[in-house]
Amino acid sequence: MAQILEARPLTPVTKYFRLAAPLIAAAAQPGQFVMLRVREGGERIPITIADYDRAAGTISLVVQQVGATTSLVCALEAGESILDVAGPLGMAVELPARGHVCGVGGGFGSAALLCLMRELRRRGLATTAIVGARTRELVILADELAPLCDRLEVCTDDGSTGFRGFVSQRLAQLIEAGGASRPDQVIAIGPMAMMRAIADTTRGTGIRTLVSMDPLMVDGTGMCGGCRVTVGGKPMFACVDGPCFDAHEVDFDVAMRRNKAYQAQERQARDRLACMAQREAR
Numbered sequence: 001m002a003q004i005l006e007a008r009p010l011t012p013v014t015k016y017f018r019l020a021a022p023l024i025a026a027a028a029q030p031g032q033f034v035m036l037r038v039r040e041g042g043e044r045i046p047i048t049i050a051d052y053d054r055a056a057g058t059i060s061l062v063v064q065q066v067g068a069t070t071s072l073v074c075a076l077e078a079g080e081s082i083l084d085v086a087g088p089l090g091m092a093v094e095l096p097a098r099g100h101v102c103g104v105g106g107g108f109g110s111a112a113l114l115c116l117m118r119e120l121r122r123r124g125l126a127t128t129a130i131v132g133a134r135t136r137e138l139v140i141l142a143d144e145l146a147p148l149c150d151r152l153e154v155c156t157d158d159g160s161t162g163f164r165g166f167v168s169q170r171l172a173q174l175i176e177a178g179g180a181s182r183p184d185q186v187i188a189i190g191p192m193a194m195m196r197a198i199a200d201t202t203r204g205t206g207i208r209t210l211v212s213m214d215p216l217m218v219d220g221t222g223m224c225g226g227c228r229v230t231v232g233g234k235p236m237f238a239c240v241d242g243p244c245f246d247a248h249e250v251d252f253d254v255a256m257r258r259n260k261a262y263q264a265q266e267r268q269a270r271d272r273l274a275c276m277a278q279r280e281a282r
């Protein structure tokens with residue numbers, strides 16, 4: 001059971017949570033995730049550790065409401081608790097010893113750059129964060145990220161703030177500019193289409209690129225095989241071998257196909273939740 005110390009909406013569909021979770025905070029590293037279960041008999045869902053504070057014993061999560069379980073999480077408020085929070089799970093993202101690292105975040109993925117940028121700075125590396133969203137209102141945590149990195153680039157599809165265009169286009173410009181703008185390593189986390197575009201942008205440039213894969217997960221401990229991704233032609237389990245993998249080795253076609261495998265069941269779960277909410281309201 002983890003108590004929610006802070007809960008605030010970042011956008012109409014995205015919520016920030018700070019939880020009391022001292023054991024997880026003590027061991028967490030950038031790139032890792034937790035498995036949440038909101039209620040007895042409910043499903044477990046993986047959520048990236050956006051940030052952690054070892055001294056305070058807290059972790060931060062950002063949850064985007066897309067279906068039944070994320071809706072239940074996003075309905076929670078400060079003072080309430082989450083039934084199970086298991087972690088930290090997965091491997092920490094591999095960080096280089098020196099150079100310039102660019103973190104790229106889209107949607108809820110921008111949140112994961114918080115602990116990544118802080119850790120890179122602690123190690124003395126040069127950092128750029130590129131965050132993207134469709135519009136200005138959907139950009140999250142830019143104010144919190146700005147003091148943690150050397151350079152922050154905000155991109156919106158409609159140009160309502162920052163660079164007009166996709167994060168991959170801005171990254172291409174930085175690579176093209178060369179010199180101090182050109183990163184030595186890129187770490188991307190966000191929607192699959194965005195991570196694929198980032199992989200395509202850096203392919204052939206010699207820039208090591210990692211993507212944080214988010215396949216469907218069941219147990220999160222390597223037992224069920226649900227989170228299988230194909231990397232370098234080999235099957236890997238994102239929950240124990242990842243979730244970060246070499247972007248140029250990931251088979252995105254397979255990953256995208258597998259994430260759509262249970263859409264009918266997901267729709268049923270959403271409908272069931274809506275029925276229950278209606279019944280409770282009566």
Ligand SMILES: Cc1cc2nc3c(=O)[nH]c(=O)nc-3n(C[C@H](O)[C@H](O)[C@H](O)COP(=O)(O)OP(=O)(O)OC[C@H]3O[C@@H](n4cnc5c(N)ncnc54)[C@H](O)[C@@H]3O)c2cc1C
Nearest residue numbers: 045046047048062063064066067068069070108214215266
């Ligand atoms: C390692 C990892 C880290 C993650 N970190 C975060 C995070 O920090 N914040 C966050 O909001 N979400 C994160 N996710 C995704 C999150 O786990 C799913 O959105 C959640 O499980 C959906 O549950 P649901 O019951 O609400 O929706 P469902 O009814 O299961 O799904 C609703 C819709 O979302 C799609 N969907 C479901 N799971 C995923 C997924 N893994 N990736 C992409 N689309 C999916 C479905 O295809 C469907 O269209 C992460 C996933 C992984 C594997």
Ligand code: FES
Nearest residue numbers: 220222224225239
């Ligand atoms: S979630 Fe079951 S093996 Fe990874």
